Each structure stands twice: as C-alpha cells, then as structure tokens.
Amino acid sequence: MTDIKEKLSVTDYMSMPDDKGHFGVYGGIFASETLMQALEELRDAYEKIKTDKVFQAQFDEDLAQYVGRPSPLYFAERLTQQVGGAQIFLKREDLNHTGAHKINNTIGQGLLAKMMGKKRVIAETGAGQHGVATATVAARFGMECVVYMGAEDIVRQAPNVYRMKLLGAKVVAVESGSKTLKDALNEAMRDWVTNVDDTFYIIGTVAGPHPYPAMVRDFQTIIGREAKAQMQAQCACLPDALVACVGGGSNAIGLFHPFLADESVAMYGVEGGGLGVDSGKHAAPLCAGNPGVLHGNRTYLMEDENGQIIETHSVSAGLDYPGVGPEHSWLKDIGRVNYVAATDDEALAAFHTLTQVEGIIPALESSHAVAYGMKLAATMKPEQRIIINLSGRGDKDINTIAKIEGIEL
Amino acid sequence: MSRLAQRFAELKTQGDKPKKALIPYVMASDPSPEITLPLMHAMVEAGADIIELGVPFSDPMADGPVIQLAAERSLKHNTSMHDVFSLVSEFRKTDDKTPVIVMGYLNPIEVMGYQSFAQQAATSGIDGVLTVDMPPVEADEYVPALKSQGLDPIFLLAPTSTPARIKKLAEVASGFVYYVSLKGVTGAATLDVASVETKVAEIRQFIDLPIAVGFGISDADSAAKVASCSDAVVVGSTIVKKMTINSGKTEQERSIIIKEISEILSSMRSAMDRL
Numbered sequence: 001m002t003d004i005k006e007k008l009s010v011t012d013y014m015s016m017p018d019d020k021g022h023f024g025v026y027g028g029i030f031a032s033e034t035l036m037q038a039l040e041e042l043r044d045a046y047e048k049i050k051t052d053k054v055f056q057a058q059f060d061e062d063l064a065q066y067v068g069r070p071s072p073l074y075f076a077e078r079l080t081q082q083v084g085g086a087q088i089f090l091k092r093e094d095l096n097h098t099g100a101h102k103i104n105n106t107i108g109q110g111l112l113a114k115m116m117g118k119k120r121v122i123a124e125t126g127a128g129q130h131g132v133a134t135a136t137v138a139a140r141f142g143m144e145c146v147v148y149m150g151a152e153d154i155v156r157q158a159p160n161v162y163r164m165k166l167l168g169a170k171v172v173a174v175e176s177g178s179k180t181l182k183d184a185l186n187e188a189m190r191d192w193v194t195n196v197d198d199t200f201y202i203i204g205t206v207a208g209p210h211p212y213p214a215m216v217r218d219f220q221t222i223i224g225r226e227a228k229a230q231m232q233a234q235c236a237c238l239p240d241a242l243v244a245c246v247g248g249g250s251n252a253i254g255l256f257h258p259f260l261a262d263e264s265v266a267m268y269g270v271e272g273g274g275l276g277v278d279s280g281k282h283a284a285p286l287c288a289g290n291p292g293v294l295h296g297n298r299t300y301l302m303e304d305e306n307g308q309i310i311e312t313h314s315v316s317a318g319l320d321y322p323g324v325g326p327e328h329s330w331l332k333d334i335g336r337v338n339y340v341a342a343t344d345d346e347a348l349a350a351f352h353t354l355t356q357v358e359g360i361i362p363a364l365e366s367s368h369a370v371a372y373g374m375k376l377a378a379t380m381k382p383e384q385r386i387i388i389n390l391s392g393r394g395d396k397d398i399n400t401i402a403k404i405e406g407i408e409l
Numbered sequence: 410m411s412r413l414a415q416r417f418a419e420l421k422t423q424g425d426k427p428k429k430a431l432i433p434y435v436m437a438s439d440p441s442p443e444i445t446l447p448l449m450h451a452m453v454e455a456g457a458d459i460i461e462l463g464v465p466f467s468d469p470m471a472d473g474p475v476i477q478l479a480a481e482r483s484l485k486h487n488t489s490m491h492d493v494f495s496l497v498s499e500f501r502k503t504d505d506k507t508p509v510i511v512m513g514y515l516n517p518i519e520v521m522g523y524q525s526f527a528q529q530a531a532t533s534g535i536d537g538v539l540t541v542d543m544p545p546v547e548a549d550e551y552v553p554a555l556k557s558q559g560l561d562p563i564f565l566l567a568p569t570s571t572p573a574r575i576k577k578l579a580e581v582a583s584g585f586v587y588y589v590s591l592k593g594v595t596g597a598a599t600l601d602v603a604s605v606e607t608k609v610a611e612i613r614q615f616i617d618l619p620i621a622v623g624f625g626i627s628d629a630d631s632a633a634k635v636a637s638c639s640d641a642v643v644v645g646s647t648i649v650k651k652m653t654i655n656s657g658k659t660e661q662e663r664s665i666i667i668k669e670i671s672e673i674l675s676s677m678r679s680a681m682d683r684l
Contacts, residue, residue, distance in 0.1 A: 020546065030515060030542045032471040034589055037569035176477055182468060189470045194593040196569065293515045293542065294468060306489040307520035308467040 013260040013336075016327065021210020021297075024333065026326035031209045031296045035189070038196045043211045045116050050218070055111065062107045063222060066140070067097045069104075071223075073230035073387070078357045079374070086240065086380035088373060090360070090390045091227050093251065100363065100392030101223060101251045102133035106202055108219035110137035113200035120144040120199045124188040126153055126181035126247070127318035127365065128160025129392055130204030135169035137202075145169040148187040150180040153317045160396050178311045181247075181321045185295055205248025206325030209296030213325050220254025227387055228258050235385065241266040243373040244389035245365050246286065246339065247318050249325035251391035256337060266338070269328060270372040272314030273341030283312035283319050286332050286339035299326040315344035315400070316364035318392075342371040350374060351394065351401065363392035364400065412508040412536045413561050413584040416458055417619045417640065429681050430641035431456055431632070432621060433648055433674055434512065436463035436479040437496055438488040440666075441657035448667050449500050453507050455671040456678030461539070461643060464493050464513030471541045473594035475646040482652065490517050490526070494533035501534035510537035510563060510584070523554035530560060537561035537584040545577045552581045565589055568608055575615045585619040585641060588612060593624070595646055600625035606638040628673075629680035636681040648673055 021027045031039060049055040063069040071092045080088045093101040106123075113121055121143050125131030131147040138145035147164055151173045154161050164171050177183035185208075192201040206213045206220075231239050242259060244252035246269040259265045274282030282288065285300040292301040294309060302310050302322035314320045331337040342350070347364060350371035355361045362370055366389070373388035380386065394401075402409050410418070420428045433452050437445050449460055465483035469476060497509050511530065518526045518540060530538065538560055543551055545564060555562045561584025566575060568591065578586065590605045609620055622635045623643030632642045651669045655662040 028547050029544060030547055031544065032541050032567075033544060033565040033570060033574070034471060034567045034592065036544060036567070036574060037571065040571075176474075176481075177467060186468050186470045190473070190594045193471065196592055290520075293519050295470070296542070298519075301516070303516065303520065305520070306487075307517035308465075308484065309516070310467075 016330070017210065017214050021214065023327045023330035026291070026299050026329040027210060027213055027297050029209045029296065030293045030298065032193070034193045035209070038192065039209055041116070045112060046211045046215050049112060049115065055115065058111060059108055062111070063104065067103050067107060068095065069222065070226045070230070071095050073227055073234065075234070076358050079354065080377070082357055083374050083377045085377040085382065086384040086386050087382070088377050089231070089239070089385060089387045091223060091255065091387055093223060093389060093391045094360070094362065094366070094393035098129070098133050098136050099395065100129040100133065101220065101254060102130045102204060103136065104222055104254070105204065105216050105219040105250060106130070106133040106137045109200070109202040110141055113143065113202070114141055116200065118198060118200035120146070120195065121202050122146045122148070122188050122191050122199055123202045123204060124148045124181065124184035125204060126150070126184070126320060127316065127363070128153070128157040128164065128396060129318060131164050131169070131171070132160050132167070134202050135164040135167035138169060139167045146191065147171050148174050148184040148191070150174050150178070150184050152179040153181065156317050156400055157396060158399065181317070182309065205250040206253050206327060207248045207295055207297060207299070207323055213297065213327055216250050217253045217257060217327065220250050221257045223251065223254035223389065224256060224258035227255060231385070231387070237385070238262055238265055239387045240264070240380065240384040241268065241376060241386040242389070243268045243270060243369050243376060243386060245270045245319060245369040245391060246324060246328060247272065247283070247321050247365060248323070249328045251389050253325060253327055255387070255389045260336060267336065268372060268376060269337055269339045270368045271339060271341045272312070272316055272319030272368060273343040273346070274313040276343055277341050281313040282341065283314040283321060284341040285322060285324050286328060287341045291329065294323045297326045299323050299329045300332070315347060315404070316368065318363070318365040319368065340372055342368040346371040348401065348404065360390070361394035362390055363394045364397045366391045367394070411559065411561055411584065412506070413459065416508050417585065420458060429636040429639070429684070430458040430619070430621065431674065431678055431681060432459045432461050432641050432643045433457050434461040434463060434643060434645035435649065436465060436476070436483050437493045438483045438486045439479045439649070440482045440652045441663070442486050442488070442492070444657040444663045444666060445496055446499050447663065448670065450504065451667045451671050452674055453504060455674040457507070457674055459508045459510065459641070462493065462497070462509055462511050464490060464511050464517060466514040466517060469514065471594060473646065475649050476595045479649045479652060490521060494529055497533045497535050508536040509534065510539055511535055512539040513541070515540050515543050523551050527554045527558040527560055531558035535560065537563045539563040539565070539587060541565065545581050548581055556583070563587055566612060568592055568604065572615065575612055579616045582616070582618060585621050586612070586616055587643065588620055588622045588639070590622050590624045590635070595624060600631050600635070602634045602638070605635060609639050629676040632677040633680035633684060637684055642677070642681065644677065
C-alpha cells in the first residue's frame with residue numbers, strides 16, 4: 001500500500017504541469033491572442049530540447065565551463081554553532097558566474113533562442129540579477145539585448161544597471177504603474193508582442209504563461225539535483241529540511257523540485273515579509289494573498305477587493321513582486337511546501353550575521369532564507385541537517401544597506 | 410436575438426445599402442466618473458453603433474501608453490466593476506438599443522467569480538464581454554457562464570492566428586470577433602490595409618460572425634479603408650487621447666472633450682458611409 005502511494009506521489013509531482021501548463025487549478029496560458037503564436041512556438045521548441053541530447057550536452061557543458069558548476073554545498077560550521085540546532089548547509093549559488101542562480105536559466109533560454117534563430121533577446125528585471133544574467137548571455141552569443149527595469153528599481157540597484165550597460169544591453173526605465181518588477185514584465189510583454197518575429201523573451205522566474213513556469217523550473221533544477229548528490233556524498237543521507245526565498249520562486253523550485261517525492265524532506269519557501277505580514281506592507285502573496293490571474297497564469301496574488309493588483313513592499317527588489325510561480329501555489333494548496341515570511345528587519349539582521357560569522361555576503365533576497373533558516377535550525381536537533389539556498393551574493397545590495405543604516409559610502 | 414445580433418442585422422438591411430458598424434472604445438470614468446454617461450449618449454448621437462467600454466486594470470499588458478494612462482486615470486477614482494455595471498444601467502434607462510460590450514482583463518472578473526459577474530453584467534444591460542487575457546483554450550468555464558446569461562463572449566484574433574486557433578475560437582465566440590490588425594499593442598501607428606483584407610478573408614472561411622477590426626485606426630480615411638474589408642471598425646486610442654485635454658471635472662470641461670470626440674466619430678461615420 002505504501003509502495004503504491006509513494007509511486008503515485010512520484011508520478012504526480014513529476015508529471016506537472018499538464019499539456020496546457022496547469023498545476024492543478026494554477027498556471028495555464030492566460031495571454032492575449034497576439035502572444036499565442038509566439039507561446040506555441042516556444043512550447044514546441046521547448047518540448048523538442050527537453051529530450052534532445054545535443055542541446056542537453058551543450059547546456060551541461062556551459063553550466064560547467066562558463067557558470068562554474070557544480071556550486072559547492074558548504075557546511076556552515078560557525079553559523080551552526082551560533083544558532084545551536086540543526087547542521088546548516090549553504091548551497092552556494094552566489095558563487096556562480098554573475099553572482100546568482102539566475103544564470104542557470106538564462107544559459108538555457110539563451111541556447112534555446114539561438115536554436116530558434118532569434119537575434120534579439122529581451123528581459124524584465126527587479127534586482128537586476130536576471131538582467132545581468134541575460135545581458136551576459138546575450139554578449140556571449142552576440143545577440144541584441146534590451147532589459148526592462150522599473151524606474152524605482154533602477155535607483156535601488158544602480159551597480160547592476162551599470163553592469164548591464166557594460167555588457168552591451170540597453171536598459172529601459174519603466175515609468176508605468178508602481179515602477180517595479182511587475183511593470184517591467186508588462187513592458188517586456190508589450191515589446192515581445194510588437195517584435196515577435198525576431199525576438200526571444202527570456203523570463204527570469206517560474207511565472208508567466210506556459211511554458212515559462214515549467215521551462216524555467218527545468219533549467220533551475222540543477223540546483224536541487226546537485227544538492228541531493230552532494231548531501232549524499234558528504235553525509236550519505238537526505239537533508240531534513242530545505243529553505244529558499246520566494247519572489248517569483250525560481251531558486252526555490254530549483255532546489256525543491258528534485259526532492260518533492262522525498263517525503264521526509266520538509267520544505268520552506270520564505271517570502272518577503274516587508275514591514276510584517278499583518279502590516280499589509282509586504283510581498284507575501286502565498287502567506288496573505290488570494291488566487292487570481294496575472295501575467296499569463298493563475299496563481300496567488302496581492303490584490304484588492306476589485307481584483308486590482310496592489311503594490312508590494314520588500315527591502316529586496318528581487319522579492320518585490322505581487323505574484324508567484326503557479327507551481328508554488330499548487331504546492332501550497334496540497335501542503336507539500338510550507339510558505340512563510342521573513343521581515344525586512346529579520347533579513348537585514350541575517351545579512352549581517354552571515355557576513356560576520358561565515359565571511360559570506362548574501363544577497364538581500366537570500367538573506368530572507370538565511371533569516372528563516374536560522375530560526376528553523378534552532379528548533380531542530382544537532383543530528384538533523386538543513387540546506388539553505390544562498391541564491392545570490394550581496395555586493396549589489398551594499399548601497400541599499402548602507403543607506404538604510406545611515407552610512408555614506 | 411441579442412442586441413449585438415440585432416444591430417448587425419439592422420446595419421445590413423436598413424437604409425439603401427448595407428452599413429458597417431462604428432465601435433468607439435472609451436475607458437469608464439476616464440478622465441472623470443461624471444463624463445462617461447453623457448459621452449456614451451453623445452457617441453451614439455455622432456454615429457456609434459456599438460459602444461466598447463473599457464474596465465480599468467492595474468496591469469494592462471496588451472495596451473500601449475494611451476490606454477495604460479487611461480486605466481491609471483480611471484483607477485484614481487477607484488473605478489470598480491460595480492461602477493461599470495451602474496453606468497450601463499443608467500445608460501439603458503434612455504437607450505435600450507445600442508449594444509454595450511465591456512473590455513478588460515480577467516482578474517477583476519475572476520475575483521467576482523464568473524457566474525456572479527455574468528449575472529450582474531446581464532442585469533445591468535451589458536451585451537458582450539471581451540477579456541484580453543482569456544483565450545478560448547482557457548475558457549471552459551468562462552464561456553458557459555457568459556452564455557447562460559445571454560452575454561456574447563467576444564474574442565481576439567491576430568495576424569499570427571493559425572487556422573487551428575481560428576477554428577477553436579469559432580466554436581465558442583458569439584456576437585462578433587475582434588481582429589487586431591497589427592503586431593503590437595493598442596495605439597500603434599501603422600496600418601496595412603492589404604494585409605488586413607487578406608487575413609479577414611481567411612478568417613471568414615472559418616467564422617460566420619461579423620468581423621470587427623481594431624488597432625491602428627486613427628482617422629476617417631483609415632476607418633473607411635478598414636470598413637471596406639470588414640463588418641465593423643473599432644476606434645480606441647485616437648479618441649482616448651482626447652481625455653487628456655482637461656480633467657473632465659466641470660460641466661464645461663466635459664463638454665469640450667465630448668465635442669472633440671463626437672467630431673472624430675462623425676467624420677469617421679461619414680467616410681464609412683460614403684463607401
């Protein structure tokens with residue numbers, strides 16, 4: 001009986017989404033007819049490369065030789081001692097080329113764009129990490145690159161804006177709506193509709209219409225597959241818990257997905273709690289939102305009673321998004337993953353702790369995972385192990401943090 | 410017979426030659442809540458056959474800057490779906506003939522529930538619903554909910570629509586279909602009439618419904634050209650641009666906007682009728 005149940009659950013997790021891109025009631029293709037042809041072309045191309053050995057070999061080689069994978073699974077001994085609970089391991093995505101997990105996905109989509117003969121790539125970006133990762137791949141493949149970025153984020157993430165420009169990308173400031181990530185995504189979609197013949201839209205997270213949530217996930221699962229093998233090699237066991245921050249949710253799904261069928265592994269997705277989930281000023285749709293439709297998919301959203309999307313707040317630009325990948329919505333509803341929040345203050349404290357105790361400067365996004373991971377580890381036994389996904393490095397955030405703390409650089 | 414079907418039938422048979430429908434698009438409560446009702450009546454007076462009423466959404470992904478700003482202006486007044494229902498109810502008190510369709514994005518409908526939305530929309534006197542981000546492939550519950558209340562589900566077609574998707578649309582659409590005449594967002598400038606003609610002919614092989622063409626229609630001349638190869642002409646950004654003349658707060662300000670829009674529609678009407 002147990003065997004059957006296990007087999008069923010394995011099949012269930014791995015067979016999602018269905019052929020129309022649905023994860024249960026979530027996901028799908030809620031897009032204008034003007035985008036449908038492009039989405040169907042992309043879906044067909046993506047279906048082809050999933051099993052294409054030449055493509056997959058090229059992808060693996062680029063991850064090894066260009067990105068620098070595998071990224072280490074590092075036992076954070078001093079942090080573990082300080083917290084006094086479970087052993088804390090860090091999956092070091094911050095050590096990837098360009099400084100975050102985002103490059104795993106842009107390498108994959110960049111290769112796909114090349115295969116489809118597209119000469120121009122566009123992207124949206126919040127913190128700028130995905131924009132940098134896209135500009136990097138475009139430079140390497142000799143493609144024209146345009147990155148849409150909310151005007152407010154351009155101010156918050158000046159170093160990354162300069163980095164993208166150095167890489168040859170054009171950065172377009174988006175002045176509409178709340179001038180953040182969601183508006184950058186709207187603007188990129190509008191560009192795509194207009195220039196659909198020669199342009200490939202590299203979405204940076206597991207959101208958007210099908211096939212993006214599945215495709216971006218598949219490019220990011222390298223994180224979890226490596227972590228599983230590394231944990232096996234280091235301790236001959238599975239971890240007891242996984243912790244990752246969730247904005248759109250690509251680093252989290254990348255870590256979680258290969259472990260979904262391992263029921264002994266608990267999982268925690270940490271949203272941007274802003275000033276506190278009760279304050280209403282946060283970016284935590286899974287903790288405090290409702291299902292709705294935005295950016296081509298059905299998922300949990302931050303919305304008002306009229307169905308208008310409301311502005312989010314997070315100290316971290318990468319988490320400042322009112323939606324979340326539809327697979328996370330499904331994983332929440334079926335109870336497989338726990339979704340929690342860390343506040344701005346908790347993330348900032350964790351930022352300093354990790355920097356001082358381990359000599360690792362984490363991105364503000366990843367600091368949310370560190371904050372909750374430390375809290376969680378403290379409640380666990382010393383023989384237990386947790387993996388925190390250190391999705392990016394914090395160099396890009398030092399201006400923000402200095403400003404918050406009243407320090408002039 | 411639905412108001413939309415009735416209207417298209419009349420246009421074909423009334424008068425000495427068949428006429429094409431003129432469909433203006435305005436956003437509800439843009440630039441002020443007080444302007445929309447008198448504007449709707451004035452547009453009918455100026456020659457509009459069907460009114461397309463925009464429902465604002467915070468994230469209008471398929472719209473260009475003109476309609477985006479219209480949505481932002483409307484949302485400054487917290488315009489809700491219920492406000493749109495009230496507006497159409499008022500309109501119906503003195504105009505029971507002119508079809509009104511609402512156009513917007515899915516989430517404001519999703520939050521109400523399809524059934525509840527459809528029931529209230531029909532009660533208020535709305536005739537059709539065009540939801541930009543609701544394609545036929547996702548519409549298994551949406552279409553029956555609208556049709557159960559006698560509402561026409563209106564869908565978009567594009568230059569890139571394949572025969573397979575046109576056929577799928579033909580199974581669920583009613584009222585009319587809306588052909589987006591170019592690749593891009595609303596308010597784009599160029600219009601290639603020859604390619605519109607070719608695509609409309611292709612669509613007619615699969616669909617019996619009237620075909621309206623929108624996007625890129627900026628003056629009487631382009632309206633007439635598009636009318637010559639379709640059943641209806643949708644004009645949006647060109648008239649929505651007039652909403653920035655003033656704030657529409659006073660009676661006098663509103664009458665200036667209404668006059669300008671009426672003049673555009675009258676000139677389009679006469680150009681289309683000269684065909």
